[in-house]
Amino acid sequence: MTESPVLLNKHEVERLLSYDDLITRLESVMGKFSKRDSSEIIQPVRSVVPIQQHNGFLGVMPAYLAAEGILSTKVVSFYQRAEGSSLPSTQATVLLFHPEHGNVIAIMDGEAITAKRTAAVSAISAKLFSPAFSEVLCILGSGQQARSHYDVLTKLFKFKEVRVWSRRKEMAQRFVNDLQGPVTVCGSVKEAVVGADVIVTATGASQPLLFGEWVKPGAHVAGQLAHTFPLRYFLRFLTNKVEVFAELGEIINGTFPAQREKTTVFKSLGNLFFHSCDPKTKNKMY
Numbered sequence: 397m398t399e400s401p402v403l404l405n406k407h408e409v410e411r412l413l414s415y416d417d418l419i420t421r422l423e424s425v426m427g428k429f430s431k432r433d434s435s436e437i438i439q440p441v442r443s444v445v446p447i448q449q450h451n452g453f454l455g456v457m458p459a460y461l462a463a464e465g466i467l468s469t470k471v472v473s474f475y476q477r478a479e480g481s482s483l484p485s486t487q488a489t490v491l492l493f494h495p496e497h498g499n500v501i502a503i504m505d506g507e508a509i510t511a512k513r514t515a516a517v518s519a520i521s522a523k524l525f526s527p528a529f530s531e532v533l534c535i536l537g538s539g540q541q542a543r544s545h546y547d548v549l550t551k552l553f554k555f556k557e558v559r560v561w562s563r564r565k566e567m568a569q570r571f572v573n574d575l576q577g578p579v580t581v582c583g584s585v586k587e588a589v590v591g592a593d594v595i596v597t598a599t600g601a602s603q604p605l606l607f608g609e610w611v612k613p614g615a616h617v618a619g620q621l622a623h624t625f626p627l628r629y630f631l632r633f634l635t636n637k638v639e640v641f642a643e644l645g646e647i648i649n650g651t652f653p654a655q656r657e658k659t660t661v662f663k664s665l666g667n668l669f670f671h672s673c674d675p676k677t678k679n680k681m682y
C-alpha cells in the first residue's frame with residue numbers, strides 16, 4: 397500500500413530551499429540537460445493550454461532524472477493581471493512521484509520554487525557573464541521575480557548600487573521598503589539601466605521596455621520575459637547585432653566559452669544565452 401504524499405506549503409518550501417543548494421543543483425542539471433542524453437534527463441518542452449477569455453495559460457512541465465530516481469512535474473498557471481491586482485500572476489504546484497511505482501510522494505507549493513529556481517538560474521548566468529567588477533544592479537519590475545532576483549543577486553555579488561524601476565512608482569517604493577539594504581527607485585527605465593552592469597528584466601510587459609542603446613557595453617542582461625513576449629522583439633530591441641550563442645548548460649559544460657567581456661543576454665525561458673555579434677564567432681542556432 398502506498399503512503400499519503402508529503403505536503404509542503406509555501407512557507408516550508410521557502411525554509412527548505414536554500415539558494416546555495418539550488419545553484420549547485422541547477423548547474424549540474426542544466427549541464428546534463430544540454431548533453432541531450434535521455435538516460436540522464438528527459439525534459440520535454442512545456443505543454444501550454446491557453447485560457448483566452450481570462451488572459452491566462454496553464455502549463456505542465458514534467459522531468460525525469462533516471463539515475464537519481466527523480467520523477468516530477470510542475471503544473472503552473474500564469475495570468476495577465478490588471479495593474480494593482482493583488483493576485484499573483486504565477487501560481488504553481490510541483491508533484492514528485494515514486495519513479496518505480498508511479499504514486500505521488502510529495503505535493504509542494506510551486507510559487508516559491510518558481511521564484512527561487514528562476515532567480516537562481518539568472519544568478520548562474522550572472523556568475524558566468526557579468527563584468528568582472530560589477531558595481532551596479534538594475535531590476536525592472538517589482539513583483540515576485542524582482543524580489544527573488546534581488547535576494548539572490550545581492551547575496552552573491554557586492555553591488556555598490558541597486559536600482560529598481562516599476563511602472564508604478566509607488567510599487568517600486570513598496571518593494572524597496574521591504575528590503576534591508578539601500579536601493580534607489582528610478583523614475584524611468586533609462587535612468588535605471590544606463591551604467592548598470594547587471595540588468596534584470598522581471599516584468600509582464602509584452603512590448604519592449606529596455607533598449608540596447610542604454611545598455612553599457614559588457615553588461616549582462618538576465619531576461620525574465622513574459623512568455624508572450626516574442627523572441628524576435630527581444631533580439632531586435634536589444635540590438636540588431638545579436639547572435640544566439642548557446643544554452644546555459646553548454647557554457648557550464650565548457651562546450652562554449654562565456655566571453656564575459658561581451659554584452660550578454662540570458663533569455664531564461666528556454667535557457668538560451670546570446671551575446672552581441674562577433675563575426676569571427678561561430679553561430680549556433682536553436
Ligand SMILES: NC(=O)c1ccc[n+]([C@@H]2O[C@H](COP(=O)([O-])OP(=O)(O)OC[C@H]3O[C@@H](n4cnc5c(N)ncnc54)[C@H](O)[C@@H]3O)[C@@H](O)[C@H]2O)c1
Nearest residue numbers: 485537538539540541563598599600601620621622664665
Ligand atoms: N523564465 C521563467 O522561467 C519565468 C518564471 C517565472 C516568471 N517568469 C516571468 O517573469 C515575469 C515576472 O513574473 P513575476 O512572477 O514577478 O510576476 P508579478 O506579477 O509578481 O510581477 C510582475 C511585474 O511586472 C510589472 N508589469 C506587468 N505588466 C507590465 C507592463 N505592461 N509594463 C511594465 N511592467 C509591467 C508589474 O508591475 C510587476 O512589477 C513575467 O513575465 C513571468 O512570465 C519567467
Ligand SMILES: O=C(O)[C@@H]1CCCCN1
Nearest residue numbers: 472474486510622623665
Ligand atoms: O517556468 C515557469 O514556471 C514560468 C511560469 C510563468 C510564465 C513563464 N514561465
